[in-house]
Amino acid sequence: MAVTVEQMAEEMYEMIKEAMGKKSFKATDLTKAMIAKYGEGEVSKDDCKHAIRILIDSGRCVYSYFGGSFITLPHKEGAANE
């Protein structure tokens, strides 16, 4: 494998951080980006799923919902009341 799952998690994290506030990514977007970068034979959808799981389970990223589920950095949501 050209890249480890942990490395992919880092790259996904950078993608999300970079685009925060401009564009939100779905799990499928992150998966497609990794496969496009490393090639279909090199990384599998399951690897990408694993990488996303690492980001979520560590708390570095969270799922958010606005008319569809996205993966974002933890943030205080707009609607929340103190």
Added chain:
Amino acid sequence: MAAEPVKRITDIGPPHYEKFLHPMVKKNYGMWKYHESLAPGVLCHVAESGDKLFTVRAGSPRLLSTATIRMFADLAEKYCGGYLRFTSRNNVEFLLDNQANIEPLKKDLQAAGFPVGGTNNAISNIVHTQGWVHCHSSATDASGIVKCVMDALYDRFTHENLPAKLRIALACCLNMCGAVHCSDISILGVHRRPPQINKDLLPKVCEIPTLISSCPTGAIRSATYEGKPSVEVVEEQCMYCANCYTVCPAMPLNDPENDGISIWVGGKVSNARSAPKFSKLAIPFIPNEPPRWPGVVDAVVNIVEVYAKHAHKYERMGDWIERIGWPRFFELTGIPFTRYHIDDFRFAGTTFARSTHIRF
């Protein structure tokens, strides 16, 4: 991140249903022979083994306090070993192996204010959504309307005297959490004005490309507001679906004077006799009239009573209307036919009359 204190349990799924099955159900699982109706709300299922299981069904408001659920638990323990279930239409069902317990259970339920019925050719409970109790996108309330309609149709719940089943559903906006689009009568909350763009909030909470692409008619265009990217709405193209509001909270459509209720008829999901079908528009708009919703109640009761009087035995609402024709439906119910009844979205032509089969 703080360290997790204890090992979290996740991904276990629901408990296995077998833990909750009445012994007679377990014994005769997959070996039921036939069933009979003993009275409105009371069924008897007979197994190949000869065992008889009695079901007593009661209506509920769906929104239940834990106190009421405990009261159901008490009754289940008193009369049927603690075994009960809920139906897909939010009724509660008690499963009894002792026929002698039916009448006392019915008495206790009625004393507690929960009507027994909802089986066969009765009107069952109204499947519905959250409305003002808990929804952010509702164009109308849900529980309150259901309460008022069921108050008026109470006797139709406790008696099986309609030509066929009649299923009513309510959704408080077009998202249709209750998927009401295939019901004999659907009560559907609608908006009638385009979103009011909150231009100051919009750049903080919404992604503009996502927002623009959310509109099924392409009515949302990019624009600038005070030098910053924003959107505008081509109002003539808006059909008030509120999909934009779902992806962007800065596009609210709520409007107390223009929000309200539409009524749709003749849908079904069962394959019995005729194929499943969508409900069709009967009344495009009734204003929101809390707290007792007289306009909706009268409209629904009128449709039910006209159907009850004219439909043949076994005819669902939609079957009856197809037999007599839509012109006669509007004539019998006294509901005016308007320009709004003629579809103008995708596949609109499929509902145009493409023959000279006209009843005069």
Added chain:
Amino acid sequence: MADETKKTPKLDELEKGPWPSFVKEIKQARKVNTMCDDLLGQLETSYEEKKGHWKHGGIVGVMGYGGGVIGRYSDMPEKFPKVAHFHTMRVNQPAGWFYTSKALRTLCDIWDRHGSGLTNMHGSTGDIVFLGTKTDELEPCFAELTKEGFDLGGSGSVMRTPSACVGQARCEWACYDTMKLCYDLTQTYQDELHRPAFPYKFKFKCAGCPNDCVASIARSDMSIIGTWKDSIQQDDAAVAEYAKKGMDIQKDVCDNCPTKCMSWDGKKLTIENHECVRCMHCINVMPKALRPGKERGATILIGAKAPIIQGAMLSSVLIPFVPAAELLDTIKELTSRIWDFWSEYGKNRERIGELIQRVGMANFLDAIGLDPVPEMVSAPRDNPYIYFKKEE
């Protein structure tokens, strides 16, 4: 407890009348949690102003899951601080919605400790709905639920909680074990239920016969509807018994048959089974005399949804018949191909039915490796705009 004095004259109107009142339920729950005071207050405001006062939250949940909690905030938090947070937890229901009183009490005890004491039995998709709690209570509530063997249901772009009719537990018409299939699918796809990985929601509904008591054909992306292949089981003595008791077999049964495949000569009912479309009417009318055949299984249909975004759809036939014993394996294989295709090509918020509309059913069939069969259409196309393939 100053809030107890708040008047709710409009809501009080909804305590009148014979049908059980949700307002009474909310008032009852005040004894559990004073959140319900502010819920009543805000609802009374909605009843005065004719508009809702909730804001949608998109981020609260339990650790690691992307579904099962619906964030909800009051838009009048100063006036109704106790419902400033009022989130919903969706708890995965046991298949068929069967309970023991003990299980219900356990759920009630957990919810009284961590939430408003208000529920829906059940939500539209089938979950037990715990209505109203604060962010801080989510994780402790979840921990107690899982300890008692319960887990959360779905929300967002996930496989939503599958649901099933009562099936073989109490229905002689169930053509396969709906509750088992529902349970097996739920367990198989725990990851897809809790961690959003799809363009949008995906629903399974398991109906045991064509009466479709769970509305699967209208409400599920994959509808699994029981049916049978051989002849209706017929008990002639029981048919005669119905006739003797006054049923007009000709009028009530034969004349209502959609394919007119039945005849009655006053003594014997004859069914041309190869013309029967398994609509259930005759069986519904004479449950003691007629029953579904013995070669049982299900029809698998695809694509139902409510209007948002491209319009409402009913499911349409994908596989006309799968034997009951092969259902789980067939559905798992089929689902993995469908989800692969949908994940690749689906847009955000595009349901599978809408994707099929957009790319064409024939292309969809190619992609998932199914051959076209005439049972899939009500009629062949009536327009000549055919995309012929170059290689043919």
